[in-house]
Amino acid sequence: MTTRAGVYEADEFAPGRPSAAAAAHAAAEARRHQVLMALRVLVGVVFLAFWEFASDRLIDAFFVSSPVAVGGRLWQWLSDGTLFYHLSFTLTATGLGFLLGSLIGFTIGFALGRSNDLATIFDPYITAIYCLPKIALAPLFIMWFGIGIESKVAVSAVIVFFLVFLNTYAGVRDVNPVHIHATRIMGAGEWQLLRKVILPSAAAWVFTGLKVSVPYALIGAVVGEFMSSNRGVGFLIAQSSAMFDTASTFAGLVVLAVVGAAINGGLKRLERHVLRWRA
Missing domain, CATH: 1.10.3720.10 (MetI-like)
Known part of the structure; x- marks a missing residue:
């Protein structure tokens, strides 16, 4: 849109332009996805670590x-x-x-x-x-x-x-x-x-x-x-x-x-x- 000073400013809601709210939402979703992927890897690492620890300590390795x-x-x-x-x-x-x-x-x-x-x-x-x-x-x-x-x-x-x-x-x-x-x-x-x-x-x-x-x-x-x-x-x-x-x-x-x-x-x-x- 155009201000009183005649300077053109981009409309936040112009077609084809993502709004600031949409960009912030996309960034938040990206961060959330990264956190979930990190937690997914962490669950696997914790499981393998507990399995290794439990073998021959809590459970006979012959079975597990x-x-x-x-x-x-x-x-x-x-x-x-x-x-x-x-x-x-x-x-x-x-x-x-x-x-x-x-x-x-x-x-x-x-x-x-x-x-x-x-x-x-x-x-x-x-x-x-x-x-x-x-x-x-x-x-x-x-x-x-x-x-x-x-x-x-x-x-x-x-x-x-x-x-x-x-x-x-x-x-x-x-x-x-x-x-x-x-x-x-x-x-x-x-x-x-x-x-x-x-x-x-x-x-x-x-x-x-x-x-x-x-x-x-x-x-x-x-x-x-x-x-x-x-x-x-x-x-x-x-x-x-x-x-x-x-x-x-x-x-x-x-x-x-x-x-x-x-x-x-x-x-x-x-x-x-x-x-x-x-x-």
Whole structure:
């Protein structure tokens, strides 16, 4: 704006210019985020320090090992290639099971969500299969597909299928009918309706199903390796526990935890990118 002296002063609320209050709020949020990240690291450091202190002082190291011993075993696995060899097998089974289960779950969930007739026909059968303990299917898959990677993929895919299917089905059903009718009134075809209304509305549900299914995909692959395998992180854990090697058992669990967190973090970033329009 212009003052009486004729000097131009920038308007605090001019379009495209952040106000002083907004800038202060952003700075406060940045500081808060830094504090929370520091606290997150501190919690991990305190936990590891207490674990190291408690080992052989409060609890027998045979049962809990120690961070130093676990770290040493991980370094040994990294040095001799053991970790990469077994982890590649587990990640391959997890990835294939996750992709296969997600694709089938999304397709069937979307089809049944859009068709009341199909939902009425198949609902009791899907519900009945869903009620089965998925892990109980592992021996059957081993009989069908053998002890190779195929049986691990099958267990992982079945678990992921139901999580993605249920979320996709609920997301498609949850679309506001007012939006659908309004889009049709404006002359949109079926493809435009799917692309502009249904898929964006159901995307949040679908990503929730994907994020929830990631650890279960890993669980399915590892359980298959527990039951019949000579490769994979699950095999390492089973072998270590059978030999009462606590450090190796914890090392395998740490690897699985890190892998699951990394995959979940990648999905969160993808979700923020795909659903950026919601901001």
